[in-house]
Amino acid sequence: MSRVCVGVDIGGTSVKIGIFTTEGIIQKKWEIPTRKEESGIHILEDVALSIQHTVSEMKLGMEEIIGIGIGVPGPVVNEKKVIQCVNLGWENVEVADKMKELTGIENIKVANDANVAALGEMWKGGGEGYKSIVMVTLGTGVGGGIIADGKILTGSNGAAGEIGHVTVNPSETVVCNCDKRGCLEQYASATGIVRETKKALEHTDKDTVLKKAEHLSAKMIFDAAKAGDEFAKEMVENLGYYLGLALGTVAQVVDPEAFVIGGGVSRAGDILIKTIERYYDKYVMMALKNKTFCLATLGNDAGIYGSAKLILD
């Protein structure tokens, strides 16, 4: 085997690790638990040990590792340092320096997890072949990552690409998790579409299967819409409107080649993409119409792909 690169995706519950060829072919992937006790001081030690162990099992020498890329759930400074990661208990952690010490490997790069997921999807996922993409993850919340000309757009405080908190409804009265009102996340996340649907159910006369649903979920709403339920179709339109409006604005700002849609809600597939596209085209100028919208394909592995790609750039 020629030289390899390692991608690490640190989450609040587990750390995903992958070993890749420089062409992006995955050789091995595994998970270890995230040890959060003592302000998470053991997390990087665990990762380093686990990499050394696996590499030796694979009969590779550590010198065959070109570098280690690390995705973390928080903003990152200079591809090296984390100021705060609430989910890990980290404050002011010199992630790159510490990993260098632990492994002896020089080439260590660190980035935000939503951003490395976007980079991963561009490298080997739904956005393969493009150099400038916007990735939107529709899960419990709405996450975002922007790749411009092959590089992560981090912003001056690491807060670029926070698409979930673009204000799409200035007259909203309900407060978002981020403390402001009218964020995209309030309408386009799995939680958001359920909330909007429950609200609308209280006022509709329409006959809909969703009235009988005990534990309403985003999947139920999309399934009902696909089956022709008029009320459910309106709910999908509502979500498509907010996403189209927000992504239209994102395009006016960064002009990507393609949008990659991921996260649990994206399993709705074609109906979601088509609805977003319809509204998107309404809210962008001529030169930005007809962008490519595609589905993410790497699922939970996007982070390890993107982290590995970090150190190849």
Next chain:
Amino acid sequence: MSRVCVGVDIGGTSVKIGIFTTEGIIQKKWEIPTRKEESGIHILEDVALSIQHTVSEMKLGMEEIIGIGIGVPGPVVNEKKVIQCVNLGWENVEVADKMKELTGIENIKVANDANVAALGEMWKGGGEGYKSIVMVTLGTGVGGGIIADGKILTGSNGAAGEIGHVTVNPSETVVCNCDKRGCLEQYASATGIVRETKKALEHTDKDTVLKKAEHLSAKMIFDAAKAGDEFAKEMVENLGYYLGLALGTVAQVVDPEAFVIGGGVSRAGDILIKTIERYYDKYVMMALKNKTFCLATLGNDAGIYGSAKLILD
């Protein structure tokens, strides 16, 4: 004198040219008319001749020119080529190659005029000292340029930073110059605030000096607001709301260090900045609040500064 760089800003009526030291100190600036006949094929010849003439007058050799940066009113591909510049009559012009031929100078870079103005303001204007800024030009229209980590963000079709056409009012019925509805430009340009004010004047019972104005202008509205006219203050609030909302979204996407506000409307000064800031802070998440908002300082020279800076990067 040590070596110099040349900044060229090609407009529909005139071409501005400046000669700068590499530290950004202007040595000479002048203008020539833009010769648009025959699809503008003489424009670059005129520019090259004029540079050669002035350089020789300054007793400099052409070999002392490090490079020439050129700003053009249209999207630019690969810092070299223009697909279309309606204002100049250009279609598919290899600007960099042609200028190289005409002058013998190797280092030629081309960029969009709004983008080079942003680069100029970052180098030696209102945004000096920052590396990531968003520039907004409030004139007849609303223009924008984004600098991320010292570099122009161009986007995949050269359409990044088109902030004037961010949709801020999806329920607008009046069509914008760009053919869609509810663009920032419809409310925040000089034309926009006058239009909004005329519309509001038709329905207000308030006593306002603006009722007597014959040819209403943006300046009159700001002057009346500064003098305490309640109705005029509402109009300024309205403009500040739309700008704050739009720039909030821009910050969620690119997270700049500072916003630089230029163009004729920016002469309103402090009242404008303060109003934008108030609404901006309402529409961004915590990590993005309290960004610097400042006024552009280079006026019509921003383009030549930014063009000169292009070739130093």
